[in-house]
Amino acid sequence: MDVLTLSLCSFMLFYVITIVWRTQKTRLRLPPGPTPLPIIGNLLQVSFALYKCYLKLSKQYGPVFTVWLGSKPVVALCGYTVIKEALINYAHQFSARGFLPISERLAGGYGIITTNGERWQQVRRFAVSTLRNFGMGKRSMEERVQEESRHLIKAIEDIGGKVHNPHTVLGRAVNNVVNLVGFGRRWDYDDMKYISIINNLFNFLRRPLGVAYVAFDSLMKHLPGPHQKVFADCEHVKSFIREEIESHRRSLDPESPRDFIDCFLIQADKEKDVRNSEFCMENLLISVLELFFAGTETTSITLQYSLLVMIKHPKVQERIQEEIDSVIGMDRLPSIADRSNMPYTNAVIHEILRYMELVPMALPHKVTEDVTFRGFIIPKGTTVFPLLASALSDPQYLKWPYEFNPQNFLDENGKFCSQEALIPFSAGKRICPGEGLARMEIFLFLTALLQKFSFHPANTTDTFNLDVLRRAIRKEGLSFNLRANPRMKKMHGHTR
Structure with missing residues (x-):
């Protein structure tokens, strides 16, 4: 063995020993968990089905445990009681x-x-305030969603009862609500510009390549591969948003803001002399980008999954339609005011949000200081993953935690009752700022569709396993075919 090889081997051995020593020193302060390997940590144990593996680890190590993604420790929180304690009771320490x-x-x-x-x-x-002023939870936004509902209904009517995948039309409908908020305009249903980029980004996030990028970002960002095209496509979206911002700037009327961009530009002008103002163009660009991406995919998939539930449980679909006929009728679009008079429909939507577990793990939090939590010391800067799906199926709070059952949100008298553990949009200071808008869209779009159509499988032999499909969503999104048949108005037990 020559001197160079010996030196290289000695360096590598010293490097591995240093990593092992640092890891063991850090582990002594953290909650328990599986023993990590040098460099790769627990990636072999957690594989790429992160939530499923985390849930299994919680049964072995308890509701607060540690895993290592590469050389990075991550503390996982399992169960609603623990998540609530961290994100709400210890909000200051866990809100970063x-x-x-x-x-x-x-x-x-x-x-x-x-x-x-x-x-x-x-x-x-600013974002929360602006969304609220533009109607999040108010009439003006409701009217925008209702108007888009008309376009969605027309698009499905044009399909003419043929077999189709609802992904495209639902994606465009939801995206158009975001477009109206962000840009003040909508796109036609045959214009799928940028929708494919949104789909590709979220497919990347779901798949093993996305997990590998998170664990080894310092290496992956320099390696060639399909992930580089995903980022390049996102840059095209950013260029489009920059053009929209410049267009808005040229036609801005400070007395009559049209959308989110206008409101931001007006606020930026007001604070142009404020020393620590954050109303700069980069914050506007990225805020709109985040609204564009996050406001489209999750709501669109929730609506798709809702139609799957209608197909799988035709009695549920019929009962919702009976409630629609009784409360709304066929001559006007549903409104948010109808929701309080439709306990079964409301319960079904809440059960869909609970059961589908669309975001099983919240985006990572970070503790802002050394904190003693449930008897463990979590050092400042440690990444924390709240396992939201563990709250959504927590048997301490739900009668039927592991099956689809709208009775989870109905009392013995058939009245709607909320459940504390329903936190699909996370909880505490980092709760999704678009929660109110998403809930509005899901109710208005779904009831408008069921008012006009009955949904059936593409083939009578098609069967759907909702549990298998919700797991598939996390890996590859959702794709299926159906038929939408027009409904006829019912009066006094007869159809006309």
Whole structure:
């Protein structure tokens, strides 16, 4: 063995020993968990089905445990009681955002999702306020969703009862609501510009390549591969948003803001002399980008899954339609005011949000200081993953935690009753700022569709396993075919 080889082997041995020593030193302060291997940590144990593996580890190590993604320790929180205690009771210590390599590359430290401190507070406060002023939970936004419902119904009518995949039309409908909020305009249903980029980004996040990027971002960002095209496509979206911002700037009327971009530009002008103002163009660009991406995919897939539930449980579909006929009729579109008079429909939608577990793991949090939590010391800067799906199926709070059953949200008298553990949009200070808009869209779009159509499988022999499909969503999204048959108005037991 020559001197160079010996030196290289000695260096590698010293490097591995150093990593092992540092890891063991850190492990002594953290909650228990499986023993990590040098460099790769617990990646072999957790594989790429992260939530399923985490759930299994919680049964072995308890509701608070540690895994290592590469050389990075992650503390997982399992069960609603533990998640609530951390995100609400210890909100100050657990409210920082953990490192998100993919979002960080896209956002560069701007916007809402990846930021912390004063920047996060200013931009989030503005976003929530603006969405509310533009109607989140108010009539103006409701009218926008209702108007898009008309376009969606027309698009399905044009299909003419033929077999089709609802992914395209639902994706465009939901995206158009975001477009109206962000850009003040909508796109036609035959214009699928940028929708494919959204789909490709989220497919990347779901698949093993996305997990590998999170674990080894410092290496992966330099390697060639399909992930580089995903990021390049996202840059095209950012270029489009920049053009929209410049167009808005040229036609801006400070007395009559049209959308989110206008409101931000007006606020930026007001604070142009404020020393620590965060109303800069990069924060506007990334905030709109985050709204564009996050506001489309999750709501669209929830609506698709809702139609799957209708196909799988035709009695549920019929009962919702009976409630629609009784409360709304056929001559006007559903409104948010109808929701309080439709307990069964409301219960079904809440059960869909619970059962599908669309986001089984919240985006990573980070502790802001050394904190003693449930008898363990979690050092400052440690990444924390709340396992939201463990709350959504927590048997301490639900009668039927492991099956689809709208009775989870109905009392003995058939009245709607909320459940504390329903936190599909997370909880605490980092709860999704678009929760109100998403809930509005799901109710208005779904009831409008069921008012006009009955949904059936593409073939009478098709069967759907909702549990298998919800797991498939996490890996590859959702794709299926169906038929939408027009409904006829019912009066006094007869159809006309």
